[in-house]
Amino acid sequence: MANPAKFNRDTVVSLACDLFWKKGFHATSTRDLQDAIDLRPGSIYAAFGNKQGLYTEALRHYANKMDDLLESCLEQHDSVIEGLKTFTKSALIDETEQQSCDQCMLIKATSEFKHEYPELKSLSESLLVEFETRLAQLFAQAIDAGELPKNGKAIDYARHFQIHFIGLRSYAARVTDKSLIDSLIEKMFDAVKA
């Protein structure tokens, strides 16, 4: 291999992810991307094919990042529910503070590609289904461990969690007082146990 690439692919994808997340696919121009990732068009198109190709990797990167955050939060607690609470606070408070990205990028993507770009539509949908599946696994675990009543269904808990999570995220985006969000998350988890 002569003259190997000078850029780090992960770094580039991560930077592109931040920009796409913030501005959305359509509002992000290839010039914006060139500046953000410090690569000339030739390199970008050689490495990723086109704008959609880079977006695809950026979206996958986002999903992986969320998965990693979830798993690391779970490791911090013996209780699955406590792990999920830490994850929620981390995603809705810490992350929105530093990134100021209001919505989950996957939700933004499903909305943006509802009527166009079928590949991106199905990718974002399947990443969301993957996440729901993981949540259902975790709630099944919590039921087994006696953290939640035995008569509850894991998939119902998973659905309820997502609905609350997405709604809260949207609300957190337009509220400056993060202690309010914190107390709403506490309420959310009190309600889950009941």
Added chain:
Amino acid sequence: MANPAKFNRDTVVSLACDLFWKKGFHATSTRDLQDAIDLRPGSIYAAFGNKQGLYTEALRHYANKMDDLLESCLEQHDSVIEGLKTFTKSALIDETEQQSCDQCMLIKATSEFKHEYPELKSLSESLLVEFETRLAQLFAQAIDAGELPKNGKAIDYARHFQIHFIGLRSYAARVTDKSLIDSLIEKMFDAVKA
């Protein structure tokens, strides 16, 4: 007034609203709009100034439409809570079926204009605040009427409703089985009363 306008402004704004709602501001080109509302650039720019001007009216139109729906649902019931439930079902099931617009246009707008177009950002935010205020009014009414426990706060109910509403709407967008959404709305209102 010589040669009065041949188009109906409300109709035009309503058609523009549907397109902007579906595709978002950035993904909607002025050519798309010209086709949808059947007007040539000159007429559009004479009537609305620019793309942003038309979008502004479209967003206001959307907020009014939602208000009208809410009020008409409230009129159908003596109970405020039952009125809100009918509104929720109407917005999340009936409307998404015919329009296939996944998200609340106001939420989409706040997300799209978080870092650009400050006028549209503050407009969408203030329309959301207006809606929250109306909800708080209604929950105060429900508390007074004895529909909800006296020790609850109207603003807390309003917040909880919005979070659940937005989360459910997002979930409804990627679920084909509308009876599941119906049962989730029923659960949502059971939880409110408790």
Added chain:
DNA sequence: ACTATAATTGAACAATTGCTCAACTAGGAA
């Protein structure tokens, strides 16, 4: 019928878009 004025038209502008490609550069293998 005439006129003044407002609305409509569509060609065309400059800017921006996603993307290409020929020329150039750099480093591993011979």
Added chain:
DNA sequence: TTCCTAGTTGAGCAATTGTTCAATTATAGT
């Protein structure tokens, strides 16, 4: 050292973007 190949560069393309405007059309008031 000399290739050969893979990576980089940036000028620039064709298409699309938001917008303008002179010419045209239509009508309410005289």
